[in-house]
Amino acid sequence: MNYENIFQEIYRELQSVKDEGHVADYIPELARVNPDQFGVFLATINGEKYAFGDAEKRFSIQSIAKVFSFVLAYSRVKSDIWERMDLEPAGTPFNSLVQLEYDKGIPRNPFVNSGAIVVCDILVSELASPMDAILSFIHELTPHHSIRFNPRVAQSEKETGFRNYALVNLMKSFHNIHNDINQVMDLYFQLCSIEMSCRELAEAFLFLANNGVVPYSGQQILSPSRTKRTNALMQTCGFYDEAGQFTFKVGLPGKSGVGGGIVAVHPERYSIAVWSPRLNKKGNSHKGMLFLEEFTTKTKLSIF
Amino acid sequence: MNYENIFQEIYRELQSVKDEGHVADYIPELARVNPDQFGVFLATINGEKYAFGDAEKRFSIQSIAKVFSFVLAYSRVKSDIWERMDLEPAGTPFNSLVQLEYDKGIPRNPFVNSGAIVVCDILVSELASPMDAILSFIHELTPHHSIRFNPRVAQSEKETGFRNYALVNLMKSFHNIHNDINQVMDLYFQLCSIEMSCRELAEAFLFLANNGVVPYSGQQILSPSRTKRTNALMQTCGFYDEAGQFTFKVGLPGKSGVGGGIVAVHPERYSIAVWSPRLNKKGNSHKGMLFLEEFTTKTKLSIF
Amino acid sequence: MNYENIFQEIYRELQSVKDEGHVADYIPELARVNPDQFGVFLATINGEKYAFGDAEKRFSIQSIAKVFSFVLAYSRVKSDIWERMDLEPAGTPFNSLVQLEYDKGIPRNPFVNSGAIVVCDILVSELASPMDAILSFIHELTPHHSIRFNPRVAQSEKETGFRNYALVNLMKSFHNIHNDINQVMDLYFQLCSIEMSCRELAEAFLFLANNGVVPYSGQQILSPSRTKRTNALMQTCGFYDEAGQFTFKVGLPGKSGVGGGIVAVHPERYSIAVWSPRLNKKGNSHKGMLFLEEFTTKTKLSIF
């Protein structure tokens, strides 16, 4: 299929839709981003690549990075991560403390903030240099080898991340954080500050469409069964309080971030990354969601 | 694939697993069910059929019926059902009032009790004889034409359904129930008392695997797009507080009921119904969940 | 002290305060009340009486009646009422279901709606004609013998009281309602529809200022210890989500109703009733609260 034509067609259609969203503005580094940028990249398991717009431009991937830290923990740590977190949708705004208190410090899943913080705590316990390990891991997934985090973004996140500190302290009071809070949170904020382009994201997620094997290297990252389970987890938990919407309208597993990026995976076929910085009320890319909805409608390529 | 051999093999394996669950006992009609019954039925869109155990025996399908009432409303009513309910996972026990109060009387999705009650209210508003309409609708989906509800079960549900009455009254106080409460609840309790066999359930759900077309009659029930969306909704919301678990371990959209039944759908391939009355703590069939997990693992037929 | 001069003085001062409140309008009988009526009545344990404004005019006492049903149950039933409800402030809006679900159907105290409904259930269990018993009980407290409930108000309450039906059904699901729901709710709505004047209310509450003895008859209604406890309960729980405000600013135990009435008690001295129909956001009489605040400030007669 000529995906680039479809990209152009949808992009033209979306021009007439008013983008009501707003760029994330809780830190200056995100508030400054030009909101009119737009990029798409699709990579198939057969090696085809389709780009559109600002597909090569790096942006702050934010919560999308939680998939990398999760897969690293799921594939390579010795302890049972499911004793430390659940795998159910959150059903409440993405960083709510209420649920966490009700569940006695056990996060609902690894993709809500609290869950990603527990994953960081696990990585701090089990790995000597966890942030280096995360970046090396990303470099195993993609041929691009200069991916890094933005230290100014990490610093700004740290200075304003009071709600995340509330989460980690609450979990620590329930004994579900084992390491020093500052060490865990430094890793968490660095993780969220990783910068990648649509191309890099689509390529790095392609193993999830390919039974756990990185296509360009042939390396098996996850077993086929765990790959399916990771996709399933993205399906039910990848979009904060909008996972149902995304599943309903797009019909692919995926993950979004407040930097305006979304990656989605069609098992056995392709991965696709979109970037448009303006966010809807739920904190997901407004235009990115619409684009993917149109894309799976036009291509009839939902998994359902 | 010879599914019957696989059924036997899994059934043998499960014999060694202690079934820790308990039969639903809040009404005598369910408490009396022989807990050791077990049935499976798989129907492919190509007309193949595979049965095992008590596949022809009717049981109380309970919440599985919420798919029928939802599809009937989604396909045939004039009003916009999404103004009356959301489509996000519930994230809390399946009949919790807390969420409903927080969301000002708007149910999280059509498959939680509150959502199914709103669907009943919509059907009462738009259809002359809504319970007859639901049964006729089921008869359009399957060649079996003697499916009905059990009036004694409906009566018992009504006499003990105080929490459901709390839900409907709370929604009425938020103006999200338009009809007389007793009329709506009578329909709701009749709906939950429908009795079908695994064969009948698998056949009746097959249109969801077949782009909305009933294979045996060729009738288009839902558009392909709405069919995908219904499957997506079952994926994120079909298993109360265990939708994440089921998606993670089984990887198919489906719906369960406290009668011990589960139906799951593999788009473009098959539908499958299992029945085992003992329930796990979340109210889903204990052995049915394990069976389907093993089934998609052995056949590698998850959608992810 | 010449209380009537003080009444006039405060009333004049309050004329310059804009009354931002609104008359309760959820039923026509309350919505129709002339909002500019205002009455006060103070009765001392020594037999002095002070009236101002519409002090003899009857109005719907609404939740103030919960003190009568509570004292009747506290003084004359055999069962332990504290097994069925707690005696802590509610801390959330007055008819919230959340707290009730969290506490497994045990109301926070006898003065929130749920608690008053449990008191009604207890009275239905223990008394042959509970509504007659409540009215007889009120007639023991005051020399006025024509006090009754307004059946049209009771009927309107019943027709619109969906949230109260949600409460009673939720409690029934937790087995904390023992009788038929309709029988309990009929009593509850009749109780809330009792009509009394400021004079009648002040006189009927005077035993609470007099160690449990009705001054005009010498009858001991409650022991001194239980009288103190009833006052204590009104202090912490008598004003929905505004008990702290009232205690802080007025400094007397009391009880309010959405009909615009407030009764307060100064132990060993007097009882006082005010009526002004416009309500503040918390559902208490706007001007009545201000009046009592000024009154205890000017007379320096807080209990603290």
Added chain:
Amino acid sequence: MNYENIFQEIYRELQSVKDEGHVADYIPELARVNPDQFGVFLATINGEKYAFGDAEKRFSIQSIAKVFSFVLAYSRVKSDIWERMDLEPAGTPFNSLVQLEYDKGIPRNPFVNSGAIVVCDILVSELASPMDAILSFIHELTPHHSIRFNPRVAQSEKETGFRNYALVNLMKSFHNIHNDINQVMDLYFQLCSIEMSCRELAEAFLFLANNGVVPYSGQQILSPSRTKRTNALMQTCGFYDEAGQFTFKVGLPGKSGVGGGIVAVHPERYSIAVWSPRLNKKGNSHKGMLFLEEFTTKTKLSIF
């Protein structure tokens, strides 16, 4: 009245009651306290003093200190403290985050942990050396001039106070903490580590029974009106989730701490401090509560 005889009599009676409580053990300094110590001290506004048991022995007053910081802020800061906190009972366990999130970072009252932390934040903003100011303030209230905090207790509190850090971070995310979190929390933990005896506590609280005037010095600390309001606030909010119980059974305004101390005030008459380290399930002194209940019953000196 010969209070010492009454003390002895009640103490003898309580000997036969099994003390089911447990000493606070979340930090070693509290866990090590001999649980069988017991002291009482009563001081009247006329200068009479009555002691019993370990009345001169200092202990960790913990949350009782929140009255000192509150009165200091209420009497001497320029800003309006009621813009930063409410004055309603909490209605939920004493350090719950749920309520705080629901109320957007505004604590329910100055005596819950979150409210006391906001008071500390206000004192940090307005005073040069806030902890010195608190100790000087206590020394104005009582003739004893060596009262101080225990730095080891403060340090242990800090090292284990994750839930309090969750509270302060959550409030900071709602912009209700204006200073550096560590500075605020250091003050808070020092405040809770103040050590005083029953004698010192009873004497220091006596101004609250004396219209705001310190009897031994004649100094006016608070206006009579604000004194009454402080007592009212202790009545509704001084005992965590047991304020209703205490009001109901004891009938005096007061404040408790997890060190096992309780101080209560009878306006126009006396203040009384009890100390018994074993706590009931709600975190208040088990024997201290029983003692005060018996004391107001025997002396008939409730305010109600």
